[in-house]
Amino acid sequence: MADAGMLRFHVPEPEVRPGGTPDFSNVTIAAAGSVPRPDIDVDPRTIRDMAFSIIRVLNRDGEAVGPWAGLLSNEELLEGLRHMMTLRTFDARMQMAQRQGKTSFYMQHLGEEAVSCAFRKALEPGDMNFPTYRQAGLLIADGYPMVTMMNQIYSNEADPLKGRQLPIMYSSKEHGFFSISGNLATQYIQAVGWAMASAISNDSKIAAGWIGDGSTAESDFHSALVFASTYKAPVVLNVVNNQWAISTFQGIARGGSGTFAARGLGFGIPSLRVDGNDYLAVHAVAKWAAERARKNLGPTLVEYVTYRAGAHSSSDDPSAYRPKTESDAWPLGDPIVRLKNHLIGLGAWSDERHAQAEAEILDTVIAAQKEAESHGTLHAGGKPSTRDMFEGLYAEMPPHLRRQRQQAGV
Amino acid sequence: MPRRTMIEAIRDAMDVSMGRDDKVVVFGEDVGFFGGVFRCTQGLQAKYGKSRCFDAPINESGIVGSAIGMAAYGLKPCVEIQFADYMYPAYDQLTQEAARLRYRSNGDFTCPIVVRMPTGGGIFGGQTHSQSPEALFTHVSGLKTVVPSNPHDAKGLLIAAIEDPDPVIFLEPKRLYNGPFDGHHDRPVTPWSKHQLGEVADGHYTVPLGKAAIRRAGSDVTVLAYGTMVYVAQAAAEETGIDAEIIDLRTLLPLDLDAIVASVKKTGRCVIVHEATLTSGFGAELSALVQENCFYHLEAPVARVAGWDTPYPHAQEWDYFPGPARVGRALIETLEA
Numbered sequence: 001m002a003d004a005g006m007l008r009f010h011v012p013e014p015e016v017r018p019g020g021t022p023d024f025s026n027v028t029i030a031a032a033g034s035v036p037r038p039d040i041d042v043d044p045r046t047i048r049d050m051a052f053s054i055i056r057v058l059n060r061d062g063e064a065v066g067p068w069a070g071l072l073s074n075e076e077l078l079e080g081l082r083h084m085m086t087l088r089t090f091d092a093r094m095q096m097a098q099r100q101g102k103t104s105f106y107m108q109h110l111g112e113e114a115v116s117c118a119f120r121k122a123l124e125p126g127d128m129n130f131p132t133y134r135q136a137g138l139l140i141a142d143g144y145p146m147v148t149m150m151n152q153i154y155s156n157e158a159d160p161l162k163g164r165q166l167p168i169m170y171s172s173k174e175h176g177f178f179s180i181s182g183n184l185a186t187q188y189i190q191a192v193g194w195a196m197a198s199a200i201s202n203d204s205k206i207a208a209g210w211i212g213d214g215s216t217a218e219s220d221f222h223s224a225l226v227f228a229s230t231y232k233a234p235v236v237l238n239v240v241n242n243q244w245a246i247s248t249f250q251g252i253a254r255g256g257s258g259t260f261a262a263r264g265l266g267f268g269i270p271s272l273r274v275d276g277n278d279y280l281a282v283h284a285v286a287k288w289a290a291e292r293a294r295k296n297l298g299p300t301l302v303e304y305v306t307y308r309a310g311a312h313s314s315s316d317d318p319s320a321y322r323p324k325t326e327s328d329a330w331p332l333g334d335p336i337v338r339l340k341n342h343l344i345g346l347g348a349w350s351d352e353r354h355a356q357a358e359a360e361i362l363d364t365v366i367a368a369q370k371e372a373e374s375h376g377t378l379h380a381g382g383k384p385s386t387r388d389m390f391e392g393l394y395a396e397m398p399p400h401l402r403r404q405r406q407q408a409g410v
Numbered sequence: 411m412p413r414r415t416m417i418e419a420i421r422d423a424m425d426v427s428m429g430r431d432d433k434v435v436v437f438g439e440d441v442g443f444f445g446g447v448f449r450c451t452q453g454l455q456a457k458y459g460k461s462r463c464f465d466a467p468i469n470e471s472g473i474v475g476s477a478i479g480m481a482a483y484g485l486k487p488c489v490e491i492q493f494a495d496y497m498y499p500a501y502d503q504l505t506q507e508a509a510r511l512r513y514r515s516n517g518d519f520t521c522p523i524v525v526r527m528p529t530g531g532g533i534f535g536g537q538t539h540s541q542s543p544e545a546l547f548t549h550v551s552g553l554k555t556v557v558p559s560n561p562h563d564a565k566g567l568l569i570a571a572i573e574d575p576d577p578v579i580f581l582e583p584k585r586l587y588n589g590p591f592d593g594h595h596d597r598p599v600t601p602w603s604k605h606q607l608g609e610v611a612d613g614h615y616t617v618p619l620g621k622a623a624i625r626r627a628g629s630d631v632t633v634l635a636y637g638t639m640v641y642v643a644q645a646a647a648e649e650t651g652i653d654a655e656i657i658d659l660r661t662l663l664p665l666d667l668d669a670i671v672a673s674v675k676k677t678g679r680c681v682i683v684h685e686a687t688l689t690s691g692f693g694a695e696l697s698a699l700v701q702e703n704c705f706y707h708l709e710a711p712v713a714r715v716a717g718w719d720t721p722y723p724h725a726q727e728w729d730y731f732p733g734p735a736r737v738g739r740a741l742i743e744t745l746e747a
Contacts, residue, residue: 160516
């Protein structure tokens with residue numbers, strides 16, 4: 001044996017680095033409509049292959065095809081399109097506001113809008129998401145006020161979180177959106193705990209955990225899968241595989257497992273992969289998984305295959321680690337363009353109406369921004385008080401904090 | 411008044427709490443059918459069912475992480491970490507999640523959990539079954555840390571902790587489970603059934619968090635202690651004949667600073683005793699507070715007696731443990747200073 005005697009250390013590398021030509025020819029993509037839709041009480045052992053395929057509804061001609069199609073009316077699809085367009089416009093304005101120094105930090109969803117916007121529509125009121133920092137579509141699609149989001153981003157006097165949290169780390173129990181931590185993966189096991197509590201309480205509500213491809217490497221991901229599997233928790237475990245964890249390509253977290261969905265197989269959890277840029281497919285799979293949870297059939301692991309077309313955050317420059325044109329070469333396209341073309345094909349939409357909607361949405365977002373800025377931005381105008389810094393850590397302020405607050409002169 | 415061991419008192423606290431509030435759930439490793447390796451949850455699953463008391467996988471981060479999710483839902487989880495030495499995988503969930511949830515969400519979500527864990531050495535547990543990590547919790551904004559020293563307090567403090575709206579770390583000195591161990595490892599321990607603080611009332615009562623207790627009134631020197639060290643200090647006072655005032659802190663955070671300051675101003679001397687390692691231990695915080703608040707009343711330097719700054723050894727356990735001889739020496743030196 002030629003290798004005998006010397007061990008070699010293996011470090012995975014992405015196919016292409018800056019300067020190279022983007023190449024996704026090795027990404028196997030199932031044809032739209034080709035993956036069957038099993039009954040929700042399917043024996044997980046019989047659908048293990050679904051962890052290695054991709055459920056898709058919209059084909060290259062923009063038609064909805066196959067067993068996962070047909071769940072949404074034209075009105076619902078138009079609403080979904082509007083949510084995604086709103087999120088993209090919101091992101092563009094807030095990214096610009098960050099560049100203008102109105103806040104310290106921002107994270108956008110460019111290319112991933114379908115995942116959170118479509119998922120939200122598969123849930124019922126009272127269900128709880130445990131999101132990461134890239135699921136603001138859950139709020140937009142649930143009608144959470146954009147002004148409130150912006151107030152949080154600006155840490156201004158109307159910030160519901162009193163300036164205590166990084167921008168975009170929203171919290172809204174009312175809208176089924178658990179407080180974003182800023183740590184990675186911690187919320188995944190918390191989602192399972194919330195779902196266990198719902199089952200313990202004989203409630204009907206379910207939870208959804210969210211995690212990115214990179215963070216599946218954290219031990220809390222494993223914890224979540226163990227607990228979800230053991231207690232058959234009513235939870236949908238979402239993995240958003242957007243290919244990049246800051247500068248680290250998904251192969252570093254995935255290792256030799258083939259797909260992230262395949263991580264669920266060893267736990268006996270039904271594990272599906274879905275085209276994350278296909279609004280209809282995301283919604284259909286989310287609905288299937290949510291129904292399983294609600295019918296006491298336990299957890300489902302869903303990997304959304306998508307692409308982070310933008311930077312990781314306002315502090316990141318992707319041109320340093322991947323070709324600039326890579327996002328254009330991404331074979332699953334853009335979620336907004338794809339849903340737009342589908343609706344045009346249905347005769348329910350047109351380029352003119354799309355352009356008009358874009359203008360209307362921009363006006364709405366700008367109006368919200370003006371209102372938010374009237375309450376201040378990070379470095380100008382109204383802001384939370386120094387007293388707010390000391391409040392709210394405990395239900396009742398303990399003596400040592402009271403002394404420190406007095407020392408601070410507030 | 412019924413007499414109970416500390417184990418029985420802790421079990422009774424959970425029993426009473428589960429009986430009063432069906433939002434209280436208890437889980438952890440070996441906690442369900444078997445009733446826990448120290449038997450603190452024995453009988454709770456049979457009485458309240460598997461939805462209220464159940465076994466968890468060996469995954470401390472998962473136990474605490476899922477408890478946080480349950481608390482966010484509206485339950486009141488009281489979980490067990492089998493040994494305090496096993497809590498480190500859960501440290502991220504405790505310090506960055508449980509501790510900050512109320513604050514970071516401005517009260518939108520809260521985290522009323524109790525994390526029980528046996529602490530301290532003296533059972534030949536070696537370096538992974540003997541630790542006293544209280545300072546790792548008192549350093550964290552948003553947690554409360556409780557260390558009971560007797561069955562009566564253990565029950566009342568645990569019920570108070572379960573009813574508290576914020577996360578509470580509940581450290582149970584395992585050497586006290588069956589009696590008031592005073593550090594004389596070569597002598598039999600008096601069982602709680604023969605000790606006044608083994609009297610544990612039936613039913614519901616609380617001992618408030620944040621209130622210390624004076625275990626021995628005295629005028630020569632103030633001893634600040636908690637958990638097992640309360641009895642070690644008592645033995646040291648008796649054996650040296652020094653009229654020490656021994657304060658059992660009971661809750662480290664929030665701390666009963668008023669009780670400490672009143673006593674040190676009276677005695678003018680202070681010895682701090684804990685089993686945890688010395689450097690950056692909770693004694694450092696206590697010493698700084700005494701200095702800041704009582705400087706002009708002090709007649710001697712504040713002394714600390716603590717575990718040596720090594721891992722908890724196995725064979726040399728009694729060389730490591732800050733027993734009555736070491737505490738006694740510190741009392742004498744403080745009086746002679």
